[in-house]
Amino acid sequence: MQLLKEKVLNEGIVLSNQVLKVDSFLNHQMDPVLMKEVGKEFKRLFADQSIDRVLTIESSGIAPGIMTALELEVPLIFARKQKSLTLREDIFVEKVYSFTKQETNEITVSRKFIQPGERVLIVDDFLANGEAAFGLARIVEQAGAEVAGIGIVIEKAFQPGGRLLKEAGYRVESLVRVAALDNGMVTFAE
Template identity: 50%
Template sequence: MELLKKRILEEGVVVSDQVLKLDGLLNHQVDPELTMEMGREFARLFAGQGVTRVVTVESSGIAVAFATAYELKVPLVFARRKKTLLADPDALCERVPSFTKGIVTDIMISRQYISPDDKILFIDDIIANGDAARGLIKIINRSGAELVGLGVVVEKCFEAGARTIREQGVRLESLVKIKSLADGRIEFEE
């Protein structure tokens, strides 16, 4: 998506050789038109797969996952990161580290919202080391549902996450692939 690349170059902030801050696009502020365009692209990429639900991890993936679910006309389910008093005691849970937050959290999905009959499309904002993605994939697998693929807005190609997910046999589609953040410059992979 050339528009997305342009916006990343204009608004992305390279924090280090490993970290790209995209608060103005994905992680703090959401551009509705750009977000809906990303959802249309994911819906196009996974058309014909029989998707019955879109899933994501709370919270930065929710906007793009919503746009994708809207385009596919299916429900969106997001894995919660915090247990509440009303949490389902029989929820599917997985413990995952968060690189950007520097903590380990539990993610969970109620069995009420994911079943063996589902064909799941997993949408996420950024894939770096892939810990959260692997955790959610484990939840999907334990539910008995079929994972038809993973769509990520930004893939950091210089980190192992996307590669390890693909090595599991999961179809992973990225809207933008970043080759490097060295020397404060965003370099895309073609």
């Protein structure tokens, strides 16, 4: 997605060979026009899929998620993250490890919002090790629903998440794929 590549090149800050900071348009300040285009692009990429819901995770997934849901004319659900949790029967829970924060969170979705047999599109802002995407996919499957696909705004293709998700049988569409962050520079894949 050309508009997004330009944003990454113009506004992304390479903090290390692992970390790309995009807080001016994606995960602290957000560019609503770009988010709208992201939604349109996910609609186009998954046009061959029937989709009943979009599922994302708080907080940075919500803006691309709601725009995708708007384009697809389906509801958005966002999973909540919590450090620990009293077990409750009315929610799906999965553990998700964050390599960035070096902590495990529990992510939760209310059972009433994913029904057996539904087809759910997962959307997230970043894909690195794939922990969050796998956690969301496990929640969809716990519900007896099916993952229609996984839409990612920025994939760090030098980390294993994308490969692992594809090996597990999921269709992953990333709007930009970053191949490397060496020498303070962003290099795109493909």
